[in-house]
Amino acid sequence: MIFSNLTRTGYLTFLLMAAAAIVQPVFAQTSAAPATTVETAKNNWSVNCAAGETADAPLTCQMVQNVVVVESNQRLLTVVIRPEKESPNHTLTLALPHGVDFLKGVEVSIDDKEAFNLPVQTSNPQGAFSNLPISDALLASLKAGTSMEIIFHAVSGQSYTLPISLIGFSSAYGKLSSG
Numbered sequence: 637m638i639f640s641n642l643t644r645t646g647y648l649t650f651l652l653m654a655a656a657a658i659v660q661p662v663f664a665q666t667s668a669a670p671a672t673t674v675e676t677a678k679n680n681w682s683v684n685c686a687a688g689e690t691a692d693a694p695l696t697c698q699m700v701q702n703v704v705v706v707e708s709n710q711r712l713l714t715v716v717i718r719p720e721k722e723s724p725n726h727t728l729t730l731a732l733p734h735g736v737d738f739l740k741g742v743e744v745s746i747d748d749k750e751a752f753n754l755p756v757q758t759s760n761p762q763g764a765f766s767n768l769p770i771s772d773a774l775l776a777s778l779k780a781g782t783s784m785e786i787i788f789h790a791v792s793g794q795s796y797t798l799p800i801s802l803i804g805f806s807s808a809y810g811k812l813s814s815g
Contacts, residue, residue, distance in 0.1 A: 680801045681808035699808040703798050711763070713786060713798050717812065723769035726812070730766040732756065735790045742766050743787040746777045746802070751787070779806045 685697040698718035704711050714731040730742055738756045745751035754766040770778070778784070784800040 680804040683808050683811045697812055699812045701800055703800070712796065713788075713800075715784075715786070715800055717770070717809065719812065720769070725770035725772065725775045726809075728768045728770050728774075730754065730786065731762065732764040732766070732788055734759065734763055735792065736764040737789040737791045738764070740789045743785075745785045746781040747783060748785075749777070751785075756788075775809075778802060779809065781805070 681699050681701050683697060683699045685695040688694055688696060698716050700717075701715045702711060703713040703715075710733070711731075712733055716729040716731065717726050718729065720727045732742070736742075736756055736759075741756055742754045743751040744754060754768055756764050756766050758765050768774075781802040784802055786798045786800060787795060788798075789795050
């Protein structure tokens with residue numbers, strides 16, 4: 637499981653919170669097929685909090701943006717920023733669909749700057765996952781940027797290029813970090 641420090645309940649809470657984000661239309665590009673209409677979070681980033689496992693446990697919060705295919709309501713990508721004790725700037729998690737080519741990983745670029753590659757680390761019945769502790773440089777780029785592009789490849793050979801708006805990132809990150 638990708639969340640070694642979360643319990644099963646915490647992981648299920650993560651999935652429910654990610655699925656609850658509100659969405660708006662944008663377009664995804666594929667190399668092997670015409671553009672597919674997808675949706676991303678209407679307010680770009682939502683900060684969601686859930687109760688801990690016990691009444692005394694603190695709230696668990698994260699910021700989320702979803703991309704789903706409009707025609708089928710299938711989730712293509714969920715971008716999650718969540719606090720982690722080992723990562724002072726939090727952790728970036730990409731929740732990808734099944735069928736992602738693990739060997740090619742995921743390419744991420746901010747505002748058309750040089751892309752960096754993230755490995756796809758694991759999968760479960762909800763999809764495939766990449767995790768990255770957010771460095772100071774990456775955090776500065778995310779806060780200053782206007783868009784992030786995520787490119788992943790399916791084992792079928794099809795490539796998906798998904799735009800992620802960074803509008804509202806700094807505000808949501810501030811809320812997440814203050815809690």
